[in-house]
Amino acid sequence: MSEPRKLEVLRAIVEDYVHSREPVGSKALVERHHLGVSSATIRNDMAALEDEGLITAPHTSAGRIPTDKGYRLFVDQISAVKPLSPAEKRAIQTLLEGSEDLDDVLDRTARLLSQLTNQVAVVQYPHLSRAVVRHIEFVLLAPRKVLIVLIADSGKVDQRVVDAGQDLSDETLAALRTRFLTGVAGTPVAILPQHLAAVVAGCTPAERPVATALGKGLEGLAHNSREDRMVLAGTANLARSNVDFPLSIGPVLEALEEQVVMLRLLSDMAQDPRGVAVSIGRENPYDGLAEASVVATGYGPDASAKVGILGPTRMDYPTTMAAVRAVARYLSRILGP
Amino acid sequence: MSEPRKLEVLRAIVEDYVHSREPVGSKALVERHHLGVSSATIRNDMAALEDEGLITAPHTSAGRIPTDKGYRLFVDQISAVKPLSPAEKRAIQTLLEGSEDLDDVLDRTARLLSQLTNQVAVVQYPHLSRAVVRHIEFVLLAPRKVLIVLIADSGKVDQRVVDAGQDLSDETLAALRTRFLTGVAGTPVAILPQHLAAVVAGCTPAERPVATALGKGLEGLAHNSREDRMVLAGTANLARSNVDFPLSIGPVLEALEEQVVMLRLLSDMAQDPRGVAVSIGRENPYDGLAEASVVATGYGPDASAKVGILGPTRMDYPTTMAAVRAVARYLSRILGP
DNA sequence: GTTAGCACTTAGGCATGTCGAGTGCTAACG
DNA sequence: CGTTAGCACTCGACATGCCTAAGTGCTAAC
Numbered sequence: 054m055s056e057p058r059k060l061e062v063l064r065a066i067v068e069d070y071v072h073s074r075e076p077v078g079s080k081a082l083v084e085r086h087h088l089g090v091s092s093a094t095i096r097n098d099m100a101a102l103e104d105e106g107l108i109t110a111p112h113t114s115a116g117r118i119p120t121d122k123g124y125r126l127f128v129d130q131i132s133a134v135k136p137l138s139p140a141e142k143r144a145i146q147t148l149l150e151g152s153e154d155l156d157d158v159l160d161r162t163a164r165l166l167s168q169l170t171n172q173v174a175v176v177q178y179p180h181l182s183r184a185v186v187r188h189i190e191f192v193l194l195a196p197r198k199v200l201i202v203l204i205a206d207s208g209k210v211d212q213r214v215v216d217a218g219q220d221l222s223d224e225t226l227a228a229l230r231t232r233f234l235t236g237v238a239g240t241p242v243a244i245l246p247q248h249l250a251a252v253v254a255g256c257t258p259a260e261r262p263v264a265t266a267l268g269k270g271l272e273g274l275a276h277n278s279r280e281d282r283m284v285l286a287g288t289a290n291l292a293r294s295n296v297d298f299p300l301s302i303g304p305v306l307e308a309l310e311e312q313v314v315m316l317r318l319l320s321d322m323a324q325d326p327r328g329v330a331v332s333i334g335r336e337n338p339y340d341g342l343a344e345a346s347v348v349a350t351g352y353g354p355d356a357s358a359k360v361g362i363l364g365p366t367r368m369d370y371p372t373t374m375a376a377v378r379a380v381a382r383y384l385s386r387i388l389g390p
Numbered sequence: 391m392s393e394p395r396k397l398e399v400l401r402a403i404v405e406d407y408v409h410s411r412e413p414v415g416s417k418a419l420v421e422r423h424h425l426g427v428s429s430a431t432i433r434n435d436m437a438a439l440e441d442e443g444l445i446t447a448p449h450t451s452a453g454r455i456p457t458d459k460g461y462r463l464f465v466d467q468i469s470a471v472k473p474l475s476p477a478e479k480r481a482i483q484t485l486l487e488g489s490e491d492l493d494d495v496l497d498r499t500a501r502l503l504s505q506l507t508n509q510v511a512v513v514q515y516p517h518l519s520r521a522v523v524r525h526i527e528f529v530l531l532a533p534r535k536v537l538i539v540l541i542a543d544s545g546k547v548d549q550r551v552v553d554a555g556q557d558l559s560d561e562t563l564a565a566l567r568t569r570f571l572t573g574v575a576g577t578p579v580a581i582l583p584q585h586l587a588a589v590v591a592g593c594t595p596a597e598r599p600v601a602t603a604l605g606k607g608l609e610g611l612a613h614n615s616r617e618d619r620m621v622l623a624g625t626a627n628l629a630r631s632n633v634d635f636p637l638s639i640g641p642v643l644e645a646l647e648e649q650v651v652m653l654r655l656l657s658d659m660a661q662d663p664r665g666v667a668v669s670i671g672r673e674n675p676y677d678g679l680a681e682a683s684v685v686a687t688g689y690g691p692d693a694s695a696k697v698g699i700l701g702p703t704r705m706d707y708p709t710t711m712a713a714v715r716a717v718a719r720y721l722s723r724i725l726g727p
Numbered sequence: 728g729t730t731a732g733c734a735c736t737t738a739g740g741c742a743t744g745t746c747g748a749g750t751g752c753t754a755a756c757g
Numbered sequence: 758c759g760t761t762a763g764c765a766c767t768c769g770a771c772a773t774g775c776c777t778a779a780g781t782g783c784t785a786a787c
Binding site: 729730731732736737742743745747748749750751754755756757 | 758759760761762763764765766767768769770771772773774775776777778779780781782783784785786787
């Protein structure tokens with residue numbers, strides 16, 4: 054029993070099963086793939102593969118389907134990432150080029166990726182931490198309510214309304230704005246808190262309470278900003294694969310909606326040497342995703358924000374990985390300097 | 391055959407069917423509701439209701455279920471909006487009070503509404519048109535790329551990156567900013583274009599091209615801003631009602647994702663006298679929603695932005711309408727002055 | 728206008744039988 | 758020792774037939 058052939062058999066099973074969504078038997082296998090041996094031999098190989106936990110039979114007299122472990126081996130050792138077609142590359146380029154707004158870019162990216170892969174696309178907002186404060190604006194909405202706007206050089210704009218704790222005049226606020234602006238402009242967002250503290254400390258006692266409130270607001274913005282947001286697209290693809298999620302797509306939709314779960318999952322995924330991380334079935338920490346796989350990768354200058362897709366375990370990994378990787382590259386380029 | 395009793399029978403059918411999701415027969419009806427007549431009489435009434443197209447029988451020997459028309463009559467004439475429980479009112483109040491950011495408010499609203507109704511909640515971003523320009527900011531991201539930020543007094547912040555068409559210095563940009571700011575501050579967003587034109591006209595020939603680009607950007611922001619965005623929550627509720635959407639929830643998810651479709655639908659819905667609009671089944675312009683109903687209402691100062699839910703035609707209209715109405719009221723109050 | 732009674736229809740559950748795909752095992756082969 | 762052919766066996770999928778419960782429509786009587 055040759056080891057290379059066994060792997061070849063596993064590859065064939067994965068490919069056929071992904072294609073036909075039906076358990077694949079020994080006879081069909083020798084017909085579709087020209088392995089130079091008979092079905093009986095394949096049966097022996099399959100029995101071995103089953104012993105190793107790489108494939109399993111849904112019931113006694115059915116073909117075999119890959120287990121999570123089988124997919125893992127396939128992804129890690131057997132498959133090669135398929136290059137995208139020129140048409141697809143062109144589609145990516147033209148679609149992403151027309152956009153201006155960051156929101157717009159991420160939105161288009163998600164839609165594009167979901168169309169390319171026929172799966173649900175997930176795009177995380179870029180992290181703010183490496184960015185530099187470009188501008189600060191305070192706007193008085195009501196005597197005590199101040200809208201804080203923080204603009205980073207990445208083009209990201211975040212806002213929040215804070216309660217100043219006391220009535221304010223436009224003049225006071227303008228003075229404070231200048232104070233803050235000179236104090237923190239050009240500061241990396243990551244170390245913003247220290248600088249804010251210095252600004253607050255430099256205020257007159259009269260200004261102090263308001264300054265503290267504003268400082269807290271800014272700090273909150275910097276810390277808790279949109280980096281924990283994400284954009285979804287292609288949710289309808291889940292329904293199409295009604296067959297793929299035998300139980301129900303409910304838990305999957307729940308996971309997608311609980312952004313915390315998804316974001317956690319995305320950041321926890323180990324990076325694959327080929328630059329695309331894959332998390333398969335029960336490898337996922339969240340139970341609702343036991344029959345789902347996530348393919349993701351980082352993008353942007355430090356690859357800290359993630360872009361990826363979620364689909365059934367039974368998915369075309371090579372093509373999907375290629376699409377995710379390509380989209381991430383284009384995205385980095387667009388957002389780059 | 392008395393007319394009032396016929397309506398009573400329709401009401402009973404709707405209520406029982408919503409509750410049991412099974413066709414309801416004449417005998418079960420007289421048992422559950424104490425109409426003072428026998429099942430044979432009810433059968434006559436039901437035959438009449440069927441002739442009028444208000445109910446239908448899935449097959450020869452099954453009970454009846456309401457048609458879209460039947461639900462319509464039920465909603466319009468028979469049902470009374472159920473008041474919310476005090477606990478629910480409290481939940482609304484406490485959940486919405488803790489929020490600061492507009493994004494945050496709408497997000498919480500959507501989640502809340504989806505939990506209250508067990509349906510998919512849809513919240514449209516408020517319109518900008520009645521708002522007044524509070525502040526304008528230009529930020530130079532690259533020699534030719536300018537980030538425009540438009541802050542309205544409603545607390546809404548919109549941004550966009552435009553290409554200035556030529557290299558700029560910080561000074562030039564600051565000068566233009568002052569020019570624009572004095573020209574349009576306090577202007578209602580609706581009539582922004584005229585004022586922008588005036589500002590551009592007042593520029594020196596050297597400034598003209600850049601000013602034009604910036605003006606166009608601002609105009610675009612004002613016009614095409616987030617008013618055509620929306621927030622979703624509770625998509626997983628669609629899956630739970632797997633039984634309710636016999637065909638597939640695919641088309642429904644597609645409709646939800648095609649924001650244009652949903653927004654169009656929301657604005658087209660006729661307002662019900664009781665303040666909540668309902669669109670039932672095939673009344674919906676979009677085919678994918680043929681088995682879905684939308685319950686929505688406006689919120690905010692001019693009730694132009696919509697909040698609502700989407701669910702199966704077979705839904706508890708009285709309770710749902712109450713929840714939507716209540717949430718819209720609280721939302722208006724929170725966003726109000 | 729209401730009711731009782733009855734013949735009729737039909738979906739759904741259940742047992743049964745058949746078919747085909749696929750397996751595991753054994754014995755033979757090179 | 759790895760490979761192959763052959764065969765008995767298992768089990769799901771599907772079709773068939775049967776029965777029951779639920780519900781209807783109609784007619785004749787109240």
